[in-house]
Amino acid sequence: MTIPFLDLKAINLEQASELENAFRKVLTSGRYVLGEEVELFEAEFSQYCQAQHTIGVANGLDAIFLILKAYGIGFGDEVIVPSNTYIATWLAASHCGAVPIPVEPDEQTYNIDPLKIEAAITSRTKAIIAVHLYGQAADMDAINEIAHRYGLKVIEDAAQAHGSLYKGRRVGSLGDAAAFSFYPGKNLGGIGDGGAVTTNDSSLADIIRVYRNYGSSVKYQNDVLGYNSRLDELQAALLRVKLRMLDAANAKRVKIAEFYLDQLKDIAGIVLPFVPNWANPVWHLFVIRHCARDILAKKLADVGIGTMVHYPIPPHKQLAYKDLYSVPNSFPIAEAIHNEVLSLPMGPTLTLAQASEVVFAIKASSADFFE
Numbered sequence: 540m541t542i543p544f545l546d547l548k549a550i551n552l553e554q555a556s557e558l559e560n561a562f563r564k565v566l567t568s569g570r571y572v573l574g575e576e577v578e579l580f581e582a583e584f585s586q587y588c589q590a591q592h593t594i595g596v597a598n599g600l601d602a603i604f605l606i607l608k609a610y611g612i613g614f615g616d617e618v619i620v621p622s623n624t625y626i627a628t629w630l631a632a633s634h635c636g637a638v639p640i641p642v643e644p645d646e647q648t649y650n651i652d653p654l655k656i657e658a659a660i661t662s663r664t665k666a667i668i669a670v671h672l673y674g675q676a677a678d679m680d681a682i683n684e685i686a687h688r689y690g691l692k693v694i695e696d697a698a699q700a701h702g703s704l705y706k707g708r709r710v711g712s713l714g715d716a717a718a719f720s721f722y723p724g725k726n727l728g729g730i731g732d733g734g735a736v737t738t739n740d741s742s743l744a745d746i747i748r749v750y751r752n753y754g755s756s757v758k759y760q761n762d763v764l765g766y767n768s769r770l771d772e773l774q775a776a777l778l779r780v781k782l783r784m785l786d787a788a789n790a791k792r793v794k795i796a797e798f799y800l801d802q803l804k805d806i807a808g809i810v811l812p813f814v815p816n817w818a819n820p821v822w823h824l825f826v827i828r829h830c831a832r833d834i835l836a837k838k839l840a841d842v843g844i845g846t847m848v849h850y851p852i853p854p855h856k857q858l859a860y861k862d863l864y865s866v867p868n869s870f871p872i873a874e875a876i877h878n879e880v881l882s883l884p885m886g887p888t889l890t891l892a893q894a895s896e897v898v899f900a901i902k903a904s905s906a907d908f909f910e
């Protein structure tokens with residue numbers, strides 16, 4: 540590809556010497572799990588997210604799972620999830636024994652539609668997981684208001700939204716707890732897997748700290764049936780380096796997004812991302828919709844432009860969920876979105892010159908569609 544969808548190597552090489560120093564520091568410290576780097580990262584990430592606590596864990600899926608588990612959610616319970624999300628959101632509910640109950644998205648933002656949540660609440664509902672999809676916050680005030688009325692927990696799946704603002708506030712402290720992923724391709728990504736929970740709920744933070752480490756707060760004393768889900772020292776040290784650059788990296792994504800939004804407007808067949816006035820997205824992905832999505836993707840690939848689809852198959856149509864949701868077209872909005880979305884090249888090392896090549900190629904291929 541002349542213009543890759545995401546150039547992870549270039550992103551990490553920009554901070555190569557700082558990352559190498561961090562690696563060396565951990566290597567020579569002799570301490571590789573639950574040490575100073577994790578503690579420092581947790582403090583720095585709490586400050587960044589304007590949350591009281593951060594608990595580093597092994598990955599984003601575990602972060603969601605451990606929140607649900609720590610709230611005592613399990614068999615017989617229901618958890619409201621977006622029908623339009625990455626499957627991890629659903630799996631976290633399933634893995635603790637609860638049933639994920641999908642709610643359709645708003646057709647403009649693609650995030651869970653607060654107006655459709657109430658109809659999905661039953662006496663078994665315990666929590667709502669709101670996903671800040673593609674880097675743009677869900678409508679948290681509306682979601683919190685419903686949750687408050689029904690006594691439900693609100694969990695943010697912020698895996699795609701590190702640094703994103705909702706009404707001027709950072710995601711990560713807008714509900715009862717939030718889950719982050721540091722998978723390499725995320726806005727804040729490690730050189731491997733990682734994740735974190737952020738929360739202002741001190742007792743939840745205490746329980747998750749115990750759960751992530753074999754149910755133990757005192758070595759070799761196990762109070763609950765815990766897990767092994769720790770962020771390791773090396774990832775924490777590398778993430779501390781990358782956290783310092785996060786705002787600058789997000790600002791570069793915003794510049795590219797503004798350019799795309801301006802240059803691609805008024806092109807027949809293309810639906811651009813919609814940003815409500817209360818959102819400042821961090822553009823984890825720049826997602827357009829096109830009725831001939833696969834043809835457009837092929838035309839772009841033919842001229843060396845990498846794109847991706849997030850996501851091609853919604854969770855309810857995955858084999859993994861065939862027993863739960865097998866009715867065809869049961870979540871038509873999510874299905875329509877999955878059939879039409881295309882993610883354009885986006886990232887902190889993408890240049891405006893490259894973005895204008897993408898624009899040029901899209902304009903050229905769109906002309907073909909209507910000739």
Ligand SMILES: *Cc1c(COP(=O)(O)O)cnc(C)c1O
Nearest residue numbers: 598599600625627628698720722
């Ligand atoms: C990446 C992602 C996750 C899972 O994170 P992992 O670290 O890969 O486990 C969860 N939810 C969403 C929306 C994601 O994009």
